[in-house]
Amino acid sequence: MRTPKILLVNDHPASLLALKTLLVNSPQGQDYELITATSGAEALRAVLDHEFAVILLDVSMPGMDGFETAETIHSHPRSASVPIIFITAHYADEMNRLKGYQHGAADYLISPVIPQILQSKIAVFIELAKKNLELEAQKEALAMMNRDLQVQQMQDLKRINAALESEIIERRQAEERAHELATRDPLTSLMNRRSLTDRLEHAIAVSARYGQRLALLFLDLDKFKGINDAFGHDAGDDLLLQAAERISGCVRESDIVARLGGDEFVVLMEALPAYSSAAEVGRKIVSAIDTPFHIGSQTIKTSASVGIALYPQDGNTSQSLMRSADLAMYHAKQEQRGSIQFFHEELNMKMLERTRLEQELRHALENDEFELYYQPKVEARTGRIAGVEALLRWHHPRLGLLSGGQFIGAAADTGQLVPIGEWVIEAACAQSRRWLDAGLCFPSIPIAVNVAIPQIYADLPEVIERHLRKYDVPSSSLQLEITESLVIRDVEKATSVLREISESGITIAIDDFGTGYSSLSVLKALPIDILKIDQSFVRDLGKDLGDHAIVEAIVNMARALALRVVAEGVETHEQLSILRDLGCDEHQGYYYSRPLPAHVFAEQMLHTSAA
Template identity: 45%
Template sequence: MLNHLRHIIEQTADIIVITDVHGITEYVNPAFEKITGYSPDDIIGKNPILLSPGRQSKKFYTHMWNTLLAGNIYCNTLINKRKNGSMFHAEISITPLVDENADITHFIATARDISDDIRNKVHLKYLVQHDCLTDLPNRNLFLDRLQQAISKAHHHHRLVAILFLDLDRFKHINDSLGHSAGDQLLQQLSERFRKTIREGDTIARFGGDEFVILLDDFDSNNSLSLIAQKILNSLAIPFAINNHEIFITASIGISISPNDGEDPDTLLRNADIAMYRAKELGKNNFQYYSEAMTAHVFEHLSLENNLRHALERNEFLLYYQPQVDARSGKIFGVEALLRWQHPELGLVMPNNFISLLEETGLIEPVGIWVLETACQQSRQWHQSGMGFVHMSVNLSSRQFNNKHFTTSLQNIIKDTRINPQYLELELTESMLMRNTSSVISALKNLNNLGVRFAIDDFGTGYSSLNYLRRFPIDTIKIDRAFIRDITHDTDDLAICSAIIGMTQSLSLNVIAEGVETHAQLDILKTKQCHYIQGNVFSPAIPAVEMTQMLADQLLI
């Protein structure tokens, strides 16, 4: 039996050490030498304290001996030193052995090398606290560091600031180049941010295209501004992704504790509010939080809530702006423009709510309503003897990219019984350039219905002659930005002349929009641009007034 027990002890993978009552080693099993590197000759007759790297205090050993001499088992996790000087973590258990008189005669210690377990736990903790794509601290670690920084700053009467950064138009990169390219961009961005911020500052990826920077050592708002501007400047150099040169900007919101919040949630929320304010002010800038921004956010939320019910409450209406042939003065078409008759705010212009429609996804059902209403109005005018009036309707990118849109439009044309060749859908240049193959397919399907296409705001986007040849475009609309200063800006005049000449050579129609004065009109007429839209003839007006204008035209 004793031989069997000795065989078990010598075969076990755990360290076993037996000492006398004074702690002098009398026996070690083979696992001891395998794990520590010390042979039996090195340790027998000596105290195992030689394994200690000196990290345990005198108080530690006093507690251990008091426990053992009281006849109790002592358990702990220690850092021990191998013979070669390397360290390992050991989970130990020391048991006092007593004789028939209950006197302690020996101690038997068992120890297990748990270094791999410790490393795995450390690695797991690292993974839990870091973003797997960029290797930056994640939300959890950032919140922990922010809480510590706030507590420390409160104790020492210092300030803590956070910079909430959101990339501008990052979704466009994902949509056009794919998520793999987007991930590569985030990795390169993160590396650039690491090199830009100061040593000791924390930058974390909060998710998606959001990054947050913690600053707890600054002397003024001016120094924060310099850091924020340095970060924005670091993005000025383009990124090389899959043979593409990508330019990206960011919007940054800044909040400072304690004035802007004394807890992480409040501080982050206010920095987020400031960041969205930076986006509203044109992107690629930074803004400090102020209480006025919160009021603005509440107004924004209130508007959004009301907007969600506007369609069911029939609060939307269409205004129509005439498109005139300047040679005859006759109206040949109209553009349908959305308005919102808010019960409290009155008539709300689209620039105040279109972005909200897009953010909430309401742009699709509202867009369908616009098409239905415009087509119904076109049919009414025709039935009233006013002939076929070209109806132009702006199309959102979400509508255009919806695979069911062609079917929806086909049903609208069928239900309203309009002639589709008098329906013109206005698209932006960027919509046509996002995914050329799918764009061609979508345009082909829509073109088969008989509708026409116009490029809105021409000259402000890609302006590629190639897509004018490839896509079934019928009309080009010169953006009002080039019309505004045409009477005194030679560059704008040259651009307008070039666009007009190009459309004529391609046998396309061209409409100048935003024409406000007779001086602008006269110049456009001399350049052979005869189709005009703008306040020089009429602003956008309600359907009743537009009907009267068309009726008056019949009498001339």
């Protein structure tokens, strides 16, 4: 039986040699005969002299290019059905790919090709050619048989041929589906990370060659995880689909929109007229995402934070440019959600410092670098110490003494809030025990500790009970302070856990009240004893009538709910006088005392008692 033939057409000697070597040394190389040509005209002569299973055709050739050659080959009845695979390094865009298919291409590959893919594609056509040659051989044998039998055999052969053609079509469709899955995001059909990286590398090369402007926009949807948890993953997917559509509607037709995963999207903008164009697109995206989404019967509100990196000043490789855009987006989220932020080198330094701080934080507990400072809470009318708040401090070996606000965010990001929070509870119980053993006159006042929401999901009642029992101190010696904005994230869970704690005899305070927008129904449901007015409302008392009205309203509301009121951040006598007149129960702040180490606090309290 004859051997199937492959025609390889390429005018570039090096490319011709590389492809020829690849095909000859292929494991299937012995299954076919390879014929080469270096021009379109030479290829046409070869087609007249031979029958080919498949033709591998270069697009870029002098004189008659690949498209013209393919058209001429397929115009001749003898070669009209020969499958052609274009292989090119210069016509790599989608329009030329489409042009190739319009000229009858079976496939369109971009050089350099992956050997296994090319060999796999050729194997299909070689197999088909073998089958056709077998059919021809059988046809010649059947000619010697009875005519009626020959007709029957030919009908069988046609059915076999049709089945083979159907199989080829199915294989081609499977290859197309596999390619789609490899290069597209399955949910939104946008480019995926792999495709974006390839396109970005190509865009950087073009920009470098022609001196063009290029921008990369990173964005994600603010608080998407909370939306996903609250409304379900189906609603989250619907939101992502709508967001993808809105983002695509904000960019130019030539821009690339990709989804990296989760709620992270990227926009690649090439050949910019000005870098300000990137900011304009960023603002359009922020505005588009800011419009409420309608998911089923729900109306969902979110926002987009956008980071922008520019080529070449913010990075000259795909990795560095993507990292810069990601850092800028992170900074936008930190500064103001729903905003845009350009990358600058300070962000990189801040991120490096943040990363270093997070690494050091992981060892702070085991190195015993934390300490509790104590600040008294004082009765507004009598001046008597009514309680004390334990405030976390970190004796950082490199940066010195840090307050909680300087590292709690890093603790949250690294998952350290729960172990640090438990350390605070144990340290407060241990201090209460030391004061009791020392026979001091103020050990009965409760020590307030701040609790973060992750602790509520980590068996908080059991943790508190264990440490109270370990140091043999009464539950009345401890008080919990929980930020209002954290409580309202999951009122049902918070209520259940806090009620169990409250029933054990521990008082509970809502910290930073007035900033979390909780409703009266939420306050009534929570087993709380104290409201702490946020210092932002106390700071301008006596200067701002609005703050005066807000504090008065909080005090009146607390009275209606039978709650005590503590004002935070009191620094002047004028503020204290106003708070007394409004009926505030307690105050806390620098007016009375700064936070102090335990031994200094004890000395000051003894001195105050003696006076």
